[in-house]
Amino acid sequence: MPAPRCSPLGRLLLLGMMQLFLQFVTTSASLAGVVIQETPIAFGTIDLHPSGDTIVIAAEFDPVPSPSATRSVVTGAHSGLITLAASSTEEVHVDISCPDSVILSQAGGAQLTLRDIHKHSQCNDSGIVLLQGDPPVRIRLGGELVLRGRETSGDYSGAVPILLNYE
Amino acid sequence: MSTDNLEYGTRTNPMCRQNKNGSSSKGTRTTTIRQEENMKKTWKSSVLLIGTAMLGAVALSGTNAMAAGEITEIPATAVLTQSVVESLAGTAPKVDFGSIDINPAGDVITMDCKATVGNPGGTALVTAGVTKGSVVTGAECAELVITAANNLTVQVDYITGGTSINLVDSIDPVGNTTVLVLSDVDALSGANAAIPLPVVGGSPGTIYVGGKLTVPPGAKTATYIGDYPITVNYL
Numbered sequence: 001m002p003a004p005r006c007s008p009l010g011r012l013l014l015l016g017m018m019q020l021f022l023q024f025v026t027t028s029a030s031l032a033g034v035v036i037q038e039t040p041i042a043f044g045t046i047d048l049h050p051s052g053d054t055i056v057i058a059a060e061f062d063p064v065p066s067p068s069a070t071r072s073v074v075t076g077a078h079s080g081l082i083t084l085a086a087s088s089t090e091e092v093h094v095d096i097s098c099p100d101s102v103i104l105s106q107a108g109g110a111q112l113t114l115r116d117i118h119k120h121s122q123c124n125d126s127g128i129v130l131l132q133g134d135p136p137v138r139i140r141l142g143g144e145l146v147l148r149g150r151e152t153s154g155d156y157s158g159a160v161p162i163l164l165n166y167e
Numbered sequence: 168m169s170t171d172n173l174e175y176g177t178r179t180n181p182m183c184r185q186n187k188n189g190s191s192s193k194g195t196r197t198t199t200i201r202q203e204e205n206m207k208k209t210w211k212s213s214v215l216l217i218g219t220a221m222l223g224a225v226a227l228s229g230t231n232a233m234a235a236g237e238i239t240e241i242p243a244t245a246v247l248t249q250s251v252v253e254s255l256a257g258t259a260p261k262v263d264f265g266s267i268d269i270n271p272a273g274d275v276i277t278m279d280c281k282a283t284v285g286n287p288g289g290t291a292l293v294t295a296g297v298t299k300g301s302v303v304t305g306a307e308c309a310e311l312v313i314t315a316a317n318n319l320t321v322q323v324d325y326i327t328g329g330t331s332i333n334l335v336d337s338i339d340p341v342g343n344t345t346v347l348v349l350s351d352v353d354a355l356s357g358a359n360a361a362i363p364l365p366v367v368g369g370s371p372g373t374i375y376v377g378g379k380l381t382v383p384p385g386a387k388t389a390t391y392i393g394d395y396p397i398t399v400n401y402l
Contacts, residue, residue, distance in 0.1 A: 035239055043245035047316045050251050050401040071401075073317040073368070080241045104243060114243055141241055149401075156245045165236035 037083035041114075041141050041160060043067065044076030052149035059121050059142030072147075080121075080141030082162060086130035094130060096139055097163040098123035104145075110152035117143040117160060127167070250316035253399060256373070257310035262349075264295065264380050265305030273384040274301040280308035280377035281355045282362040289357020289375030301382075308356075309376040313366050313399070320402040322363035323374060325352040327396045334380070334391035345386045349393060352378040363402060 043055055049071035057067045059079035067077035086092050098121050104112040117123075120142035128137055141160065255261065264276055277296035280289040295306040313321055326332060331350035336343035355377035358364035366372035376397075 035237075038239065038241055040242035040244060043243075045246040045248060047248050047250050049317065049319070050249065055245075071317070071319075080243070082239060082241065102243065104245060112245060112247075143243070145245060147247075151247055153247045153249050156247065158243050159240040160243050162239045162241055163236060164239060 034085050034087040035082055035164070036085050036136060037081065039078075039081035041080035041143060042076065042078050043145060044074055044078070046077075046145075046147070047073040047075075048147055048149060048151065048153075050149045052147050054144055054146050056144040057120060057142035059140035060119065062122070062140065064140055064142065080160070082139040082141065082164075083136045084128075084130060084139065084164070085136040086132040086134070089132050092130040093127050093167040095125060095127040095163075095165040095167070096123045097125055097165070098141070099161060101143075102158050102160050104156035104158040106152060106154040106156045108152060108154060110154065110156070112145055112147070112151065112156050114143045114145060114158065114160070117141065120144060123162070127165075250314075251319065251401070252314045254312050254314075255309060256312045257307060259307050260309065262309040262352075262376050262378055263305065263307045265303055265307065267382065268302040268304075269382050269386060270299040270301045271384065272299055273382050273386065274299040276301065276303055276306070276380040276382065277351075277355065278306055278308050278377035278379075279355050280357060280375035282357040282359055282364070284362065287358060287362045287364040288373050289377070291375055292377060311374040311376060311399075312371050313364075313374065314371045315366060315368055317368040319366040319368075319372075320363050321358050321366055321372060321374065322360060322400045322402055323356070323358045323376075324360065324398040324400065325356055325376070325395070327398045329395075332393045332395040334393040336387070336389040337392045338389065343387050343389055345383065345389070345391075347383075347386070347391045348381040349378050349395070350381065352376065352395075355379060 041057065043057065044067070046053075046055055046069070049069075051071070053069050053072040055067060055069045055072065055074055055077070057077060057079050058065055064079045067074050067079075084094060098118045100118050101113055101115045102117065104114055106112075122138075122140045124139075130137060139162075141162070143160075262278070264278065267274070267276060275298045278292050279296065280292055282289045289308070291310075292306060292308045295303040297303060311323070313319065326349075331348050334347040334349055336345065353359050356375060358372075358374040364372050364374060
């Protein structure tokens with residue numbers, strides 16, 4: 001007895017379904033957002049109080065309050081910013097993951113720890129939704145510097161890796 | 168098993184229709200059963216195919232979701248400055264008891280520059296106090312000046328780790344066994360533990376430092392010196 005064969009109609013239907021799956025996969029690949037603007041997290045110039053201080057950029061609030069210091073004088077500080085927009089007609093879901101801390105380094109080797117980035121930023125592990133035609137979504141970024149007062153003066157810099165996971 | 172079963176199998180698998188062969192004899196009946204088994208195999212094959220395709224799609228879809236992630240690095244910067252400057256000022260940048268024409272019986276010389284509520288930094292010395300008639304000239308409290316760009320409150324711990332120090336002959340500290348004792352610096356100076364000094368950003372704050380010097384009887388003529396640590400606390 002020969003093995004049963006698919007009729008042309010059956011093959012066509014099967015191919016149709018496969019194409020549907022393939023299209024689904026292809027469509028998933030094309031779902032994405034676009035970072036259209038990035039602004040650094042800047043603590044500006046900190047005239048550090050000798051006994052130390054904690055400088056906070058509380059970007060979890062909207063609007064972001066002025067960077068705060070208890071005893072030091074801070075000028076020129078502002079929160080960081082990522083602006084996202086949809087790049088396709090499909091709805092895009094984006095998870096935004098921020099680190100808890102990063103190191104800021106100075107040319108001479110001195111380091112500062114930028115802490116509580118996740119706490120003081122608008123990171124959203126559960127995600128946001130991007131829709132084409134909607135206003136861009138702004139993700140503000142902050143953190144805090146805990147300074148003891150004996151840190152080396154100078155320019156410090158580092159990078160905060162933000163993971164954008166499109167779904 | 169009957170043809171109905173076959174037809175049922177055919178109906179429930181719309182993608183692959185089974186060929187219908189004879190149907191009246193035993194042999195045919197047997198054949199029909201085989202056909203149904205083949206139908207089941209075909210059905211299973213189709214389900215497996217679709218399932219595999221779906222799993223593949225889901226897996227690929229998941230892979231794409233992960234692959235669509237990106238890391239954006241946002242620069243973070245800070246410029247640290249420390250504008251606080253501590254310096255000694257005055258005509259003699261030190262706690263200076265000047266020249267003491269000492270009573271041979273010894274004496275206690277007091278330079279009172281202590282803090283008051285109105286002058287938390289203390290006050291410049293007017294006249295050194297004595298208890299036994301010694302004559303003091305050129306005595307001067309030290310002036311510690313604090314400047315900063317921002318507002319500060321300063322409190323000084325004098326003679327950190329003790330209450331007094333000894334001043335010894337600056338030329339012959341071994342041969343001259345006379346020792347003068349400097350004490351009560353905290354009580355006779357400004358910005359002490361009891362009354363801290365507020366310093367306004369951009370304006371210098373002056374802290375006067377005095378003390379009490381005990382000269383023993385029979386002290387030799389000499390220049391006596393000593394150093395002591397202080398701790399400047401910024402509150």
